[in-house]
Amino acid sequence: MFGEAIKDQLQIIPVTLLHEYRQQVNNGLQQKFDALHDAEISTDTFSFYTSVSSVFSSKIEGEEIELDSYIKHKKFGIEFLPDYTRKIDDLYNAYTFAKSNTLNQANIEYAHKLLSKHIVAKHQQGKMRVHNMYVSTADGRIEYVAATPYQVPVEMEKFYADVALLLSTPMDI
Numbered sequence: 001m002f003g004e005a006i007k008d009q010l011q012i013i014p015v016t017l018l019h020e021y022r023q024q025v026n027n028g029l030q031q032k033f034d035a036l037h038d039a040e041i042s043t044d045t046f047s048f049y050t051s052v053s054s055v056f057s058s059k060i061e062g063e064e065i066e067l068d069s070y071i072k073h074k075k076f077g078i079e080f081l082p083d084y085t086r087k088i089d090d091l092y093n094a095y096t097f098a099k100s101n102t103l104n105q106a107n108i109e110y111a112h113k114l115l116s117k118h119i120v121a122k123h124q125q126g127k128m129r130v131h132n133m134y135v136s137t138a139d140g141r142i143e144y145v146a147a148t149p150y151q152v153p154v155e156m157e158k159f160y161a162d163v164a165l166l167l168s169t170p171m172d173i
Contacts, residue, residue: 006169011158013166030172046075047096054092063087090117103167105160128152 007015026032039048051074055067065088072078073085074092094115101107113126133146147155 006165009165010162012155013159013162041071041075043075050092050095050099051075053095054088058088058091086118090119091115103163105156108160128156 007018041048048071051071052067055065055070058065065084069078069080070085070088073080074089094111097114098107098111101110109126116125128149129152130149132148134142135144135146137143
């Protein structure tokens, strides 16, 4: 059960919609979640759904890759030019790592190292950024400004504290 006491201890994760969500969630949700399994096409060394997640997350970030090509690469070992699959492979590896490891600061840093292997310089992999960042539109307008590098460690500490609290709290869904 997610009690009132824990709500007051969370530092960064909002709970404003939690009560409404809990009223609408189906009581059989846990059983349905427990019954989930990977697709039939998956094997011990290949996950179809992890591949789909990796490809479409990468597409959102602007990578040009087709799901069919990536599945052929991952499942059957068909080789493509390294630039075509390398970043998606990194994300796949990070997802695979995250699925089987506890959510904590050290593992988040390691997952970042995995997923940024072919994106940022080696000395920045698994580290918090030290530069200002923003997202711009195709015509150069700034669309989103990220937290400053000075805010990132403070906000991440709040996030890690919230995660630790949530992981130590018995949940009913």
